[in-house]
Amino acid sequence: MSTTRAGSPEVRRRTACNLCEAICGLELTLVDDVVTGVRGAEDDPLSRGHVCPKGVAIADVLHDPDRLRRPVRRHGPADDPRWEEIGWDEALDLVADRLAATVERHGRDAVAVYLGNPNVHSLGSMTHGSALLRTLGTRNRFSATSVDQLPHQHVARLLYGHQLLLPVPDLDRTDLFVVLGHNPMVSNGSMMTVPDFPARLRELHARGGRMVVLDPRRTETARLADEHHFVRPGTDVHVLLAMLHVVLAEGLASVPEWADGVDRVREAVAGHTPARAAEASGVPAEVVERLARELAATPRAVVHARMGVSTTEFGTVAQWAVQLLNILTGHVDRVGGAMFTTPAVDVVGRGLVGKGHHGRWHSRVRGLPETGGELPVAALREEITTPGPGQVRALVTSSGNPVLSTPDGAALDRALPGLDFMVSLDFYVNETTRHADVVLPPTSHLERDHYDLVFHALAVRDTARFSPAVVAPDRTQRHDWQIHAGLVRRLQRRLGVPRAQRLRSAARLALSPTRTVALLLATSRTGVTLRRLRRTPQGVDLGPLRPGRLPERLRTSDRRVDLAPALVVDDLPRVREALGSPPTGDDGTLLLVGRRHQRDNNSWMHNTPRLTKGRARHELHAHPDDLAARGIADGERVRVASRVGEVVVEVRSTSDMMPGVVSLPHGYGHGRPGSGTTHAGTVPGVSANDLTDPERLDVSGNAALNGLPVRVSPA
Numbered sequence: 273m274s275t276t277r278a279g280s281p282e283v284r285r286r287t288a289c290n291l292c293e294a295i296c297g298l299e300l301t302l303v304d305d306v307v308t309g310v311r312g313a314e315d316d317p318l319s320r321g322h323v324c325p326k327g328v329a330i331a332d333v334l335h336d337p338d339r340l341r342r343p344v345r346r347h348g349p350a351d352d353p354r355w356e357e358i359g360w361d362e363a364l365d366l367v368a369d370r371l372a373a374t375v376e377r378h379g380r381d382a383v384a385v386y387l388g389n390p391n392v393h394s395l396g397s398m399t400h401g402s403a404l405l406r407t408l409g410t411r412n413r414f415s416a417t418s419v420d421q422l423p424h425q426h427v428a429r430l431l432y433g434h435q436l437l438l439p440v441p442d443l444d445r446t447d448l449f450v451v452l453g454h455n456p457m458v459s460n461g462s463m464m465t466v467p468d469f470p471a472r473l474r475e476l477h478a479r480g481g482r483m484v485v486l487d488p489r490r491t492e493t494a495r496l497a498d499e500h501h502f503v504r505p506g507t508d509v510h511v512l513l514a515m516l517h518v519v520l521a522e523g524l525a526s527v528p529e530w531a532d533g534v535d536r537v538r539e540a541v542a543g544h545t546p547a548r549a550a551e552a553s554g555v556p557a558e559v560v561e562r563l564a565r566e567l568a569a570t571p572r573a574v575v576h577a578r579m580g581v582s583t584t585e586f587g588t589v590a591q592w593a594v595q596l597l598n599i600l601t602g603h604v605d606r607v608g609g610a611m612f613t614t615p616a617v618d619v620v621g622r623g624l625v626g627k628g629h630h631g632r633w634h635s636r637v638r639g640l641p642e643t644g645g646e647l648p649v650a651a652l653r654e655e656i657t658t659p660g661p662g663q664v665r666a667l668v669t670s671s672g673n674p675v676l677s678t679p680d681g682a683a684l685d686r687a688l689p690g691l692d693f694m695v696s697l698d699f700y701v702n703e704t705t706r707h708a709d710v711v712l713p714p715t716s717h718l719e720r721d722h723y724d725l726v727f728h729a730l731a732v733r734d735t736a737r738f739s740p741a742v743v744a745p746d747r748t749q750r751h752d753w754q755i756h757a758g759l760v761r762r763l764q765r766r767l768g769v770p771r772a773q774r775l776r777s778a779a780r781l782a783l784s785p786t787r788t789v790a791l792l793l794a795t796s797r798t799g800v801t802l803r804r805l806r807r808t809p810q811g812v813d814l815g816p817l818r819p820g821r822l823p824e825r826l827r828t829s830d831r832r833v834d835l836a837p838a839l840v841v842d843d844l845p846r847v848r849e850a851l852g853s854p855p856t857g858d859d860g861t862l863l864l865v866g867r868r869h870q871r872d873n874n875s876w877m878h879n880t881p882r883l884t885k886g887r888a889r890h891e892l893h894a895h896p897d898d899l900a901a902r903g904i905a906d907g908e909r910v911r912v913a914s915r916v917g918e919v920v921v922e923v924r925s926t927s928d929m930m931p932g933v934v935s936l937p938h939g940y941g942h943g944r945p946g947s948g949t950t951h952a953g954t955v956p957g958v959s960a961n962d963l964t965d966p967e968r969l970d971v972s973g974n975a976a977l978n979g980l981p982v983r984v985s986p987a
Contacts (some may be wrong), residue, residue, distance in 0.1 A: 273636055276546050280303050280304050281303070281451050282301060282302070282303050282308075283301070283302050283303075284298070284299060284300065284301055284302075285299075285300045285302060285742045286298070286299055286300075286313060286739070286809035286810060287300060287718065287722075287739040287740075287742050287881055288722060288724070288737055288739040289323070289326070289327040289717075290393040290717055290722050290724065290739075290740070291326050291327065291330060291393065291717065291741065291873055291877075292326065292393075292395070292459070292460070292873065293459070293460070293461060293462050293463075293465050293727050293730070294319065294322075294324070294325070294459075294460035294461060294466070294467040295318070295319070295465060295467065295727050295728075295736065295737075296313075296316070296319035296322055296323050296327050296460075296467045296468075297312065297313035297315075297316030297318070297319045297726050297729075297810055297811060298310055298311070298312065298320075298323060298327055298330070298806050299312070299313045299487055300312050300718075300742060301330070301741070302553060302742070303442045303817060305468050305743045305744075306335065307331035307334060307335070307718070307742075309321060309367050309710060310323065310327065310328045310331055311332065312327070312421060313810055315474075315659065315810045316737070316810050316811055317733065317735045317810070317811055317812070317813035318465075318731060318733055318735040318737075318811060318813075319467035319468055319681040320359060320467070320471065321468070322460070322467045322468035322470075322471070322646070322951060324460065324851055324870055324881070325644070325870055325883060326871065326873050326877065326883065327536070327677075328882065329882050329883050330717060330718065330879045331718070332880045332882065332883075333716050333717060333718075333877070333880075334716050334717070334718045334743065334846075334878075335721070336880075338570070338700065338709060338879065339699045339700065339713070340698075340699045340717065340756075340863055341615065341699070341745075341746070341748065341749050342358075342359075342713065342748050342749070342986040343357070343358050343359070343360060343362075343363035343711065343712050343955045344356060344357055344358070344364070344701075344710070344711050344722065345363070345709065345710050345712060345917050346581070346708060346709055346710070346711075346971070347688070349944040349946070350465070350688070350706045350945075350946045350947065351944075351946045352708045352946055353701075353703070353706060353805050353825070353946050355420060355711075355871055358710075360748075360750060360758070362714075362757075363710055363712060364663050364758045364759055365708060365762060366709075367695045367710055367712070367762075368759060368762035368766055369760060369762050369766065370515035370666065370692075370693040370709070371383055371408070371666055371668070371693070371695070372766035372767055373409050373668040373762060374665055374692060374693060374950045375408070375409075376765060376767075377606065378663070378665055378886060379661075379662065380408060380409040380410045380411075381410050381411050381412050381636075381662045381664075381715050382410075382662065382663065382664060382665045382666060383408050383410045383412070383665075383666045383667070383668065384410060384412035384413075384414065384483075384652065384655065384656075384664040384666070384667050384668070385404075385405060385408065385410060385412070385413050385667075385668045385669075385670070386414045386415065386649065386652065386668070386670070386672050386922065387401070387413075387414070387416065387669075387670050387671070387672060388415070388669070388670060388671040388672020388673065388677075389416045389420075389431065389670075389671070389672070389673075389874060390671035391415075391670055391671050391672075392720075392726050393452075393717075393722050393724075393788075394671070394714075394720070394752055395720070395722050395724075395725065395753075395785040396714075396720060396751050396752040396753030396754075396756075396785045397670070397671070397753070397756070398432070398725050398726070398785075398983070399783065399785040399788045399789075400753035400757060400781060401629065401752070401753075401781070401806060401821065402671065403756060403757070403777065403781060404668075404759055404760055404959075405764075406535060407759075407760050407763050407764055407767070407769075408668075408763070411538060411633050411642070411647070412647065412655060413642075413645060413646045413665055414646055414647055414648075414649040414651075414652050414674075414729030415646055415649065416649070416671075416672060416677065417644070417646060417710060418643075418646060418647075418648045418650070418972075418973050418974050418975060419583065419677060419678055419679070419974070419975045419977060420579060420582065420583070420648060420651075420974075421462075421463055421579070421582055421642060421974075422508075422582070422587075422970070422972045422974040423581075423587035423588040423591045423970055423972050423974050424438060424463050424582060424591055424646070425438075425589050425628060425643075425644055425699040426591075426628075426630065426643055426644075426839075426972040427591045427592045427840070428608035428842065429627060429628040429629075429630075429644075430490055430592070430824055430834075430837040430839060431592070431833050431834070431835075432825075432827060432828065432833065433593055433627060433826050433828035433829070434620050434627045434628065434827040435619050435625070435627060435628030435644050436619060436729065437463070437612070437620050437725070437825070437826075438611065438829055439595075439598070439604055439605070439609075439611055439612055440463070440464045440465075440610065440611065440612075440730055440731070440732055440817075440952075441466075441574040441576050441609075441610055441732065442537070442572075442574065442607060442608050442611045442741070442816070442817050443464075443466055443469075443472055443476070443574075443613075443732045444472060444475070444574050444608060444611055444732060444816060445572060445607050445608040445816065446476065446481060446495065446573060446574050446608040446609070447476075447477060447479070447481040447482070447570055447571070447572040447573060447608060448481060448482055448484070448566060448567065448570040448572070448573035448574070449478065449481065449482070449483045449566065449572070449573075449574060449576070450484045450563065450573070450575040450576070451483060451484065451485045451486070451487075451493065451497075451575075451576055451577075451578075452485075452486045452487070452503070452511075452512070452575070452576075452577040452578070452581050452590075452594075452975065453486075453487060453508060453579060453580020453581035453582070454485075454487075454493070454576060454577060454578035454579070454580065454581075455491040455493045455494075455578075455587070455743075455868070456469040456486075457469060457470060457473075457491070457492040457493040457496065457867070457870075458491070458492050458493070458868055458869060458870045459578075461499050461732070462578050462579065463578060463730060463804075464576060464578075464730060464732065465727045465728075465730045465731035465732065465923075466724065466731070466732045467935050468774055470731075473496060473502070476912050482498040482499070483496070483497045483499075484496055484497060484498060484499040484500075484501075484573070485497040485500045485501070486501050486503045486508065486511065486555065487500065487502070487503065487580065487931040488501075488502055488503055488505045488580075488865055488933045488935075489865065489867065489893070489928055489929055489930065489933070489935055490888035490927075490928035490929075491928075492870075493899050498933060500582045501555050501556075501559055501617050502554055502555075502930035503553045503554060503555050503864065503930075503931065504553050504554045504932070504933070504979075505580075505584070505766035505863045505864075505865045505933060505979035506584045506585060506863070506976070506978060506979030507549075507552045507553035507554075507873055507979075508553070508580070508581045508584070509586040509588050509589050509590040509593065510544065510549040510552045510553050510582075510847070511549050511553050511555050511583070511727060512539050512575075512577070512590055512593035512594060512597065513544035513549070513589070513847070514546045514548070514549035514557075514560045514564075515560055515563060515567070515593075515597055515796055516537070516541050516544070516564075516593050516596055516597055516600070517541045517544045517545060517546070518543065518546065518560070518561050518565065519564050519567070519568055519600055519601060520531070520534075520537065520538045520541065520600070521538075521542075521595065521680075522564075522565070524564070524565065524566075524569075525600040525601070526568075526600065526601065526864040527600065527836055528599065528602075528604070528605075528822070528833075530822055530823035530826070530831070530832050530833055531599060531832070531833045531835050532833070532834055533834050533835040533836035534600070534835055535842065536835070537596060537600075537835050540836060540841050540844055540918070541844075543848065544848075545557075546558075546560040546561050548850060548851055551645075551851075552577060552850075552851050553761045554930070557666060558785055561903050562704055564597075567597060567601050567934075568601045568602075571608070571713060572603075572605055572606075572607060572608025572609065572660040573601065573608065573609065574598060574603055574608070574609045575594050575597050575598055575610075575746050576594070576604075576610075577590060577591060577594045578966075579866075579978075580865065580978055581594075582970075582974060582980050583866075583975060583978045584970065584974060584976050584979055585850075585857060585968055585969070585970055585976040585979070586843070586846075586847050586850070586970065587770075587970040587972065587974050587976070588839075588840060588843065588971050588972045588974075589624040589843055589844065589847055589971075590971050592840045595610075595726045596805055596835060596936065598610045599833070599835070600835075604822070604882040604917075605819055605820065605822045606883055607817075607819050611817035611818070611819065611821070612817070612821045612825050613729050613730065613731060613734055613817060614734050614814065614817075614818060614821075615728040615729045615731075615732075615734065615737035616728065616738070616794060616796050616798045616800040616812075616814065617723070617725055617728070617736075617789065617792045618729070618796070619726065619729055620729065620827065621727055621825075622792070623900075624725070624792075624936055626644075626645070627827060627850070628643070628644040628645070629642075629643075630643045630644075630839065630972075631643075631736070632985065634647075635647045635648070635651045635655065636658070636660070636662045636663075637651065637654045637655060638651055638654065638657060638971055639657045640969070641973065642973075643973050645737055646973075647973065648969060648973030648974070648975065649674065649678045649948050649975070650663075650678065650679045650680075650966035650967075650975045651966070651974075652674065652678065652684065653683050653684045653687045653966065655981070656683065656684075656687045656688070656690060656691060656850055657690065658695045661664065663693070665691060665692045665693070665795065666691060666692055666693040666694065666695075667688070667691055667693075667694045667695075668694075668695055668696075668697075669694070669695075669696045669697070669698070669704060669705065669976075670696070670698070670752075671697060671698055671714075671752075672698075673702050673703055673704045673705075673875040673876065674702065674704055674942075674950065675688075675702075675703040675704040675959075676847070676875040676939060676942075676959050676973070677874065677875050677938070677939070677961060678940050678961060679916075679936075679961060679963040679964040679965060679968075679975045679977070680713070680916045680917065680961065680962070680964060680965040680966050681941070681959050681962055681964075682702075682959070682962040683916070683917075683966075685704075685707075685944065686704065686899060688704070688707035688908075689707060691707070693709055693711045694707055694708045694709055694786060695708055695709060695711075695712065696708040696710075696711045696712070696713045697711075697713075697714060697752060697755060698711055698712075698714075699714060699716060701712035701875065701941075701946075701947060702875070703874065703875075703941070703942065703944050703947045706944070706946040706947045709829065711750075712750075712755050713750075713751065713753070714752035714755060715745045715749050715750070715751050716752060718741065718742040718743050719741055719743055719744070719745040719749070719751075720741050720745075720751050720752075721738070721739065721740050721785065721786045721987050722738075722739045722807075723736075723737070723738050723739070723785075723786075723787075723789045723983075724737070727951060732817070733813070733814075733815070733816055733817065734814035734817065734818075735811050735813055735814055736793075736798070736800045736805060736811060736812045736814065737805065737809075737810070737811030737812070737960060738789070738802060738805035738806060738809075738954075739809075740806070753781075754785070756781075757781040757782070760777065760781060761774070761777075761778060761781070763944075764774040772860055774817075779923060786802070787893055789802060793805075798814060800812055802812070807879040814816050826940065827963070837900060839971065843971045847972075860899060860901075861981045861983060862894075862932055862933065862934050862982055862983070862984055863933050863934070863977045863979050863980065863981060863982070864912070864914070864931060864933075864934055864935070864936060864960070864979075864982045865933060865934075865935050865979065866936065866937065866938045866959035866960060866961065866977060866978060866979075867876050867893065867935045867936065867938070868937060868938055868939070869889045869937065871883040871884075871889075871940075872889070872937065872939055873939075874938065874939045875938075875939040875940075875941075875942075876939075878939070878940070878942060878955040884955055888922075888956060888957075889937060889957075890921065890922070890937060890940050890955065890956050890957025890958070891921060891922045891924040892910060892912060892921050892922070892923045892924070892934055892935070892984070893923075893924050893926050893928065893929050893934060893935040893936075893938050894923055894924070894925060894926070894934045894935075894984065895925075895926070895927060895929040895930065895931045895932070895933070896925045896926075896927060897922065897927050898929075898931060898932065898934070898984070899933055902984060902985060902986070903986065904923060904984070904985075904986055905925075906923070906924060907922060907923070907924070907926035907985040908922070908923055908986060908987070909921065909986075910920055910922075910923045910925070910982050910985065910986060910987050911984070911985050911986070911987045912934070912936070912961040912963060912982050912983070913963075913982060913983045914964070914965060914980055914981065914982045914983075915933050915965050915967075915981075916962075916964070916965050916966070917958070917962045917963055918957070918962075918963070919958035919960075919962050919963060920987045921936070921957065922956075923984075934982065934984060936963075937957070937958040937960065938960055938961075938977075940956075940957030940959060940960070941957065941959025941961075941962065942955055942957075942958075942960060960977075961977070963982060964976075965980060968980070
């Protein structure tokens with residue numbers, strides 16, 4: 273401990289950045305509970321001193337004067353609201369009264385719930401949030417999952433028996449890393465927790481390894497790749513199926529003893545030749561063939577595809593093909609391939625997260641099947657606006673901004689005022705929560721204890737880390753788990769839940785998230801305890817991923833993998849039909865893809881000066897030839913139109929884009945009237961999801977945000 277000039281003690285605290293999947297270890301410097309410095313923790317066994325700009329800005333959220341700390345109630349319309357602070361008891365009673373009244377009058381499905389991405393980054397939400405869903409009992413559950421990684425989870429359940437049993441690349445030991453629709457130089461991994469990716473890529477090259485990237489944009493990752501090949505958006509599936517075809521047709525496959533159905537796979541992909549894939553995707557046939565052969569011939573190799581592949585109309589088939597390429601080339605459960613983690617808290621093995629299911633119920637309007645207990649969020653708007661029995665009349669949102677992050681967000685924005693009641697658990701008034709009647713703000717990241725239940729289970733190295741709260745919240749604040757507990761207790765009384773059941777629930781809810789983690793660790797086979805983690809704030813290193821986990825690790829009923837599940841094989845005719853229907857043509861249509869930056873965090877933190885300074889990042893990126901063909905100059909404002917909407921935005925000419933493809937970043941579009949000083953007018957740009965089409969879905973229900981046909985013209 274040192275002393276500042278003013279005499280206040282300077283203290284250091286260890287914590288983890290839980291803003292994104294990288295979960296980097298941080299070392300903070302504080303004076304009088306004000307964070308004055310943030311740097312990466314050099315001795316963290318997973319992140320190894322790495323920190324990105326978002327991690328440095330985590331203190332900006334803690335000290336943000338626009339952040340809500342007490343409940344607020346809206347008076348007046350969402351476009352011109354007046355927010356009144358109210359007490360916690362009044363707020364929770366009001367919310368419970370209105371939700372219970374909706375259930376009693378219209379049924380449980382009249383209440384919908386939307387969970388945003390930050391919920392999985394909060395220990396309290398993970399341990400206590402499900403109780404609210406069970407109490408409400410609604411089938412109208414939605415989340416950011418169906419605009420992101422749902423095909424990953426769908427395929428994991430079909431092949432391995434659990435939606436979170438996802439093999440991750442053993443990046444620290446691989447020699448060939450094939451990447452599709454993934455930009456880990458910016459994200460530091462996704463569905464693959466890999467902080468310090470830049471250093472790990474240098475290490476890959478130092479041992480003579482290679483990285484090959486297929487992407488319609490020359491991304492930050494593609495620029496450092498040994499090979500980059502442009503691929504037309506939405507056609508990755510054809511490339512992957514053709515690679516699988518080569519592996520099987522040329523006798524390169526090595527079928528594990530725990531896998532069945534390879535003959536059905538061979539028959540299913542027989543027509544998916546490299547020549548046909550090349551015609552559809554733009555990736556030369558000889559490249560497709562060579563990559564398949566190199567994958568089979570390299571002892572330590574792995575394929576990984578991420579959001580750019582999942583958020584297409586064939587995301588599930590594409591992710592299935594990724595898994596089968598790794599399996600049939602002998603790279604699953606092998607060093608340097610795709611491996612399974614051994615986390616200190618095994619959410620899969622201990623059944624803390626359900627295995628998942630598909631089609632147990634369907635949405636009211638379009639009849640869309642649920643996957644993993646959630647309906648596609650692309651259906652949320654129509655469930656609000658379509659009259660009839662089961663119409664959604666009340667909405668609960670938790671740490672999300674679906675107006676900016678889900679398909680046809682403008683239509684959802686117009687639909688929300690028609691609700692009878694809306695409540696949001698969020699510490700900002702944003703483009704979605706401005707419609708809420710009540711906003712319940714939880715504490716921020718540095719004011720609560722944290723342990724990553726999910727991302728340790730998806731990391732490229734087995735580690736464990738507990739982060740106690742850095743700063744104590746004041747007495748008027750509530751943690752998210754306390755908010756959930758308070759709502760559940762009140763709702764159970766109002767909905768007539770039997771007293772004995774209420775008492776059992778109350779006992780569970782009274783157990784803090786930290787105590788829950790302590791009990792889970794105490795019964796872990798790894799020997800890691802909460803006491804040990806408190807003594808080791810940098811985290812405990814459990815070592816590299818271990819091979820030989822299969823078939824014991826499988827959660828299928830027979831401990832075997834069916835390589836040709838019907839839900840995937842039955843979708844292949846639709847894929848083959850698309851081979852003959854190229855998405856672009858002489859009508860001048862371009863294909864829209866997303867984009868993110870290292871200093872962006874989905875739809876929030878755009879009010880943080882240290883993240884928003886510098887060159888603007890909101891423009892539409894387009895190839896010079898596409899702009900010249902339309903008489904558009906670099907920097908001009910252009911009109912981008914899709915089937916559902918249009919936006920006007922500045923354009924940037926860049927040869928980093930594949931001809932015929934344009935890119936608009938995700939998470940922008942702030943400044944709608946009434947969205948609060950936190951977002952309004954702070955960042956230029958438009959919402960890409962004012963263009964995305966809720967009718968375009970993968971078989972899993974995931975939104976097809978990438979490869980969207982649009983027209984670009986001078987504004």
